[in-house]
Amino acid sequence: MHGPNDFHSLTMKTFTTDPDYLDILSAWHGSPHLSPIRRKELLHRLGQDADLRTAIAEEIEMAGLVRAAQSGEPRWLELEEILSSSQDSPLSFEDKILSQVSSKSRMPWLSLLNRPSFAWLAMAATLVFAFVIPSEKQMPDGVARILRYEGSDSSVQKDFEFRKGEQFQFKDGLVEVAFQESGVHLIGKGPLQMTVIDHDRLFLNEGEIKLVVPPQGIGFVVDTMERKFVDLGTSFVVQASNLGSRVLVLDGEIAVGERDGKGSRLMTEGGLANFNRNGEVSPHSTRPSGVPEVQKDIQGTKLGTLLGSIIGFPQEEHISSPAPEDSPISRILLPLVQSKFSDLTCLNNLKKGNPIRFRGIAGTYDLFPQRTGLVPYSENNGWIAWYQGKVKAPQKGKYRFWGYADNNLLVAVNGEPVFEGSRYDSSFRTELNIPRNNHPSFPCLNARAGFASGPWFESGGTPVQIDLLFGESQGNKTSSLLLIEQEGSSYDQTYWGQPKWPLFATEEFSPPEKKELNKLKNHMEEKIMGSFSIPGAELWSVVQ
């Protein structure tokens, strides 16, 4: 059997300048242009040439692996939910593993786990300290200093200087620490326990820290029990507890390595990963939000509400399209958007559900077609809810939308699109060229892409016509958030710096709805480090 390396290099030398090889790769990676004759030629050649087949296969296989490896930790909420329903605590799991390890002498790498959790933490911290700190007889004073502390722990003093190897803990509040030489700034949230190993390294036992690393601090290392996080010029958040550790990259890039120095991987802005004691896992999914659908009262035509209807294809049919990756429902509605919502002919062959009220866009919408009377419809071709009406801003000023939808989300003011927060396979995104900024370090419900934001627009003096399109491309698995920011307003921020912009809404939410929305908010804050707020004075009003 051939080895992957020698065979590969021998065969590939003859193919890298072969136009057939290059055309096949180009087609594989998404090139839209090859004539029917050329396609036939290439398939014929593939059928005849075993070496070419091997060369293509190896290139494709490697490209896939590289692609997956670089994309960071997967967000697999569904799987995590299945696994986390276990009644076994991680510690009991460790004990069980060890009882079997000792009897079977397998998996020796788990031998450290045979200790009570906190003793294990302390011992590991000590070991790390012992191995990492240079064996200097005389350690210089002051590798880091407390700049600020807001909390009730009287043992924490401003201007306190840490020596190498000094342990630090406090119960509550926020502390700001500056590391000398490296210039790294740390903000820690209590309860926190860490060891300052040097001016460029610390061990986080428990708690949550945010680091901002200037260029001279590149290479700063945060150790936790599970991983080693090496900064490559960035800001990032690390959390550690006796259950594992978690990292969110806010800006730039970090390398995440095994504790034994092997298997490092890069994580870039917006990257979020969890590492538990037994392996790696991230409870975040490219799938819907992972929370139950908020049961808002969406039916009916109540006075003073923004009204809409849900639209879909009446039956399963193949929709031919020059952009097949795009969702059929978004493509067919393009003329509506392009005509500033005046050309309704594209709706002629579509099915409408019951009249619906706009109750904000937040969370999961898996049951939306059923709840709004669209079913039966073509699930494979998706649905869109179109809300429209005249609305007035709570205050005169400049506003911009934030949000993301899996798959389609668009807001137009007076016919002009001012926000597009759709997934890659929406024609709203690929065809309309609406200005959009992506913010991967602000996690949204279901996207690695994080929140998108649109340009500022003026509103307030007079009512504006609003058109809002939101929906799913295929199947009934979707989730979304739509928030709004007023320029100059200050918003509470999450600890890791994400403003809690309010949901865009035109009606006050009832207490049960608020309870459900708070559950969604808590889920975001605890599980994916995102957030939003429930609007009070920020509500827009509907003008009849």
Add this chain to the structure above:
Amino acid sequence: MDTPHKPFDPDWVVASVLDGNKDAFRLLISEYGLLVRGFLAARVYHLADAEDLAQDTFVKAYEKLEDYELGTNFRAWLMSIAQFLLNNHWRKYGNRATVMEKFRHDIAESIQTELKVAHEDMDESRIPKLLDCITQLPDNLRKVIRSGLEGEKISILAKELNLQANAVYQLRHRAHVALRKCMGQTTSTP
């Protein structure tokens, strides 16, 4: 110098899961996650779809774990689930496929055997070194490799690098050769 790779025994982990330790399944995810994701990312155009299918693979594997016969080949069993889900994905998506998508599918069909061999040649024990190896690539190769992520068009990259599109494929091939070499070496220098 690298330490010798510690053997991973999937059968013992499977037995542990079947014995009620759900958490032990994470060890299987940790060991085979990238392999499954890479397999799917090589065959599905959009990375998000590949990630969803990879999750589905592990969900299905968890649900069907009792069907796995201890003492056989866990990796092969797991990959057969991934292949099954991939076939379903193609079947479902095929109804909406364009000419070029159908062409891609035809390519995949033509090289199915070679793809299988190429995948089986991937030694999972070497895969953890991949990102280390990427960081050691020269800048231009690293840039080309990073462009393989979601949605970046070769034409845009070619323009940015002032190259023809074909030259980008050639660079990517060089990068892959370097990465294979790096992953296969005891000292990781491409």
